[in-house]
Amino acid sequence: MSKLIPKFTGKIEKNKLIFYNPQLFSLYLGNLEGKEVEIIVQKKVKSRNDKMNRYYWAFLHIIAKETGDDDNSLHEYFKRVLLPPQILEVLGKEIKIPASTSKLKSDEFSEYIDKIVALTGIQAPDTNDYYLTK
Secondary structure (H helix, E strand, O other), X not given: OXXXXXXXXXXXXXXXXXXXXXXXXXXXXXXXXXXXXXXXXXXOOOEOOHHHHHHHHHHHHHHHHHHOOOHHHHHHHHHHXXXXXXXXXXXXXXXXXXXXXXXXXXXXXXXXXXXXXHHHOOOXXXXXXXXXXX
């Protein structure tokens, strides 16, 4: 069972942590009064962006043309086969739902594309044509 864990972002200035939304962070801390906490600070990981999304759907379209399948059907198939499901608790019961590709970080997204290539044998297009150009 997974629990939602809030994420607070900020930056380090002169060896101090500056939150982008300090009021929200303070409000959250108020809910933890008297409890032990664990703090993890890490460098922000780049998330998948709009250009990567366009690349992904262009690749799905290439696969669809070669296989005769629909782009959306391929998307659903690949995320169900290649990504671990999300486990939610609803009404006291655990349910599994397909993972979201939009939640993948850029390195995870690259691995996902590599898995699709391995699964289908269809070469992905050159990334420079889609999301590495300015």
